[in-house]
Amino acid sequence: QDLPRVIILATGGTIAGAGASADRAGYTAGKIPIDDLIGTIPSVKKIANISGEQIASVGSQDMTIEIWKKLAIRANEIFANNEADAIVVTHGTDTQEETAYFLDLVIPSDKPVVLTGSMRPATAISADGPKNLYDAITVAIHPDTKGRGVLVSFNEGIYDAREVMKMSTTKTNAFDSPNTGAVGQAYDGRVEYYSSSVREVNPPKPIVLTADTKLPRVDIVYMYADASADMIDFLVSKKVDGLVIAGVGNGNFNKAYMDAVKRAVTAGVIVCRASRAPSGRVVLHDEINDDELGTIVSDDLTPQKARVLLMLALTRSKDKKQLQEAFFTY
Numbered sequence: 548q549d550l551p552r553v554i555i556l557a558t559g560g561t562i563a564g565a566g567a568s569a570d571r572a573g574y575t576a577g578k579i580p581i582d583d584l585i586g587t588i589p590s591v592k593k594i595a596n597i598s599g600e601q602i603a604s605v606g607s608q609d610m611t612i613e614i615w616k617k618l619a620i621r622a623n624e625i626f627a628n629n630e631a632d633a634i635v636v637t638h639g640t641d642t643q644e645e646t647a648y649f650l651d652l653v654i655p656s657d658k659p660v661v662l663t664g665s666m667r668p669a670t671a672i673s674a675d676g677p678k679n680l681y682d683a684i685t686v687a688i689h690p691d692t693k694g695r696g697v698l699v700s701f702n703e704g705i706y707d708a709r710e711v712m713k714m715s716t717t718k719t720n721a722f723d724s725p726n727t728g729a730v731g732q733a734y735d736g737r738v739e740y741y742s743s744s745v746r747e748v749n750p751p752k753p754i755v756l757t758a759d760t761k762l763p764r765v766d767i768v769y770m771y772a773d774a775s776a777d778m779i780d781f782l783v784s785k786k787v788d789g790l791v792i793a794g795v796g797n798g799n800f801n802k803a804y805m806d807a808v809k810r811a812v813t814a815g816v817i818v819c820r821a822s823r824a825p826s827g828r829v830v831l832h833d834e835i836n837d838d839e840l841g842t843i844v845s846d847d848l849t850p851q852k853a854r855v856l857l858m859l860a861l862t863r864s865k866d867k868k869q870l871q872e873a874f875f876t877y
């Protein structure tokens with residue numbers, strides 16, 4: 548009776564995937580309801596009081612801002628009403644890092660929120676979902692997990708939401724944090740931490756999210772050798788609020804992009820330089836003079852996470868100094 552209370556918010560993904568064959572061929576993500584997934588790990592009843600809620604049933608390539616809002620609002624409600632001691636989110640792996648970072652930025656509670664998923668569908672040989680789900684629950688109820696912000700628990704690794712990235716398209720050790728490595732390990736029902744998040748996990752959050760919050764439109768443009776800047780001009784014509792450039796190296800781009808970025812900035816679009824390189828930071832005023840160009844930098848956030856932060860920060864301010872500060876804070 549005194550067991551910790553965990554609510555699982557399920558969104559679909561391969562962990563809930565089903566197919567006709569024993570491998571991945573032709574499976575569909577998000578088919579199996581959360582109560583059935585909980586049924587695959589009966590021994591979890593000895594360590595926690597578990598209940599599941601189906602928030603969505605999608606492959607995470609179809610994750611939407613609306614589902615993010617639904618998840619976050621329900622998580623904040625659960626903690627505000629003291630309905631649970633911790634939350635586990637089951638989620639596809641393709642965009643898991645974006646959802647994890649989004650939740651990290653909008654859930655002010657210091658209670659644990661742990662995401663997990665799987666690489667093999669539930670119907671495959673050696674499906675990794677049940678073990679990942681069990682581990683995520685052990686992470687969520689561990690006393691040392693409190694105050695660490697949102698985490699991803701996967702293949703026995705524990706990763707900070709801000710740092711984690713999907714590194715493999717098909718392998719079961721799909722996640723890592725290229726800049727920092729894992730913060731801990733879950734194994735044999737045990738949880739050990741090696742380190743903490745590099746950023747303060749609970750600074751005042753960039754925004755207070757409500758059902759009415761409308762997130763501005765921010766898109767990502769990829770840079771490559773001899774790229775034309777048509778995509779940038781097209782997106783500016785679509786009246787985007789922000790653009791993240793997945794630049795080369797230290798957030799660099801060619802002359803065509805440089806001219807198009809100038810046009811975008813003149814049109815009032817906030818342009819953030821990030822990098823397609825998986826690790827390292829994009830620093831101000833290196834080969835590109837951000838003051839002259841009117842750009843900001845992502846620091847060490849990947850383009851997909853820089854987009855999440857820019858969307859949230861833009862709801863609060865359009866001031867470039869403040870937006871840049873957000874990238875150095877969160």
Ligand SMILES: NC(=O)C[C@H](N)C(=O)O
Binds near residue numbers: 638664665
């Ligand atoms: N392994 C997975 O979960 C991949 C799947 N496409 C998803 O993200 O939902």
